[in-house]
Amino acid sequence: MRVPVSERLGEENAAWPLVRYSLGHERAAGAMNQSAMYRRVLDELIDLTRRHGLTDRPDVRQGLVDFEIRLRVMRSSAMRIISDIVIKGEPGPISSASRLFVAAFEQDLHEFAVDALGMYGVLDRDEELAVQRSRWTMGFLRTRASTIGTGTSQIQRNTVAERVLGLPREPVAGTVTVADG
Numbered sequence: 001m002r003v004p005v006s007e008r009l010g011e012e013n014a015a016w017p018l019v020r021y022s023l024g025h026e027r028a029a030g031a032m033n034q035s036a037m038y039r040r041v042l043d044e045l046i047d048l049t050r051r052h053g054l055t056d057r058p059d060v061r062q063g064l065v066d067f068e069i070r071l072r073v074m075r076s077s078a079m080r081i082i083s084d085i086v087i088k089g090e091p092g093p094i095s096s097a098s099r100l101f102v103a104a105f106e107q108d109l110h111e112f113a114v115d116a117l118g119m120y121g122v123l124d125r126d127e128e129l130a131v132q133r134s135r136w137t138m139g140f141l142r143t144r145a146s147t148i149g150t151g152t153s154q155i156q157r158n159t160v161a162e163r164v165l166g167l168p169r170e171p172v173a174g175t176v177t178v179a180d181g
Helices: 015-051 058-088 094-122 131-147 153-163
Strands: none
Touching: 015 058, 015 094, 058 094, 094 131, 094 153
């Protein structure tokens, strides 16, 4: 994209670090909100499974425990991101790891709910026996987009690979790497 020099922000060809910085702050703000929202959603799912008599099933009990643990990790991660902003002035690459974690959490949570509810969990919202007007099925479908919004999962993984693990940059598509040999 061509931008007149008078309208440019920052150095020439240095937009990606600015975008990454901005997205990191956006993810940091979202991380605390998401942990609070999913606290409520998980509590509602626990209540729903109790009302439907599903908490006697070992798979349901273990699944709920797994989500409780993951939710606590999500909250701790969000607090770490906020702390990094306060101390360092930026969220750092943990915001990418957090985004990946939250996307997997919400997909797994909705898939678990649909599975636990059985055939009633997949009924259309207009069906009389649909559980909570197909809330969990709609969430299952909607969360598939989570791996695209605020940066695709592939971009998040690349960020974690390069900035956390110190791995080399992913080759640009269409380039050829020749090994010495």
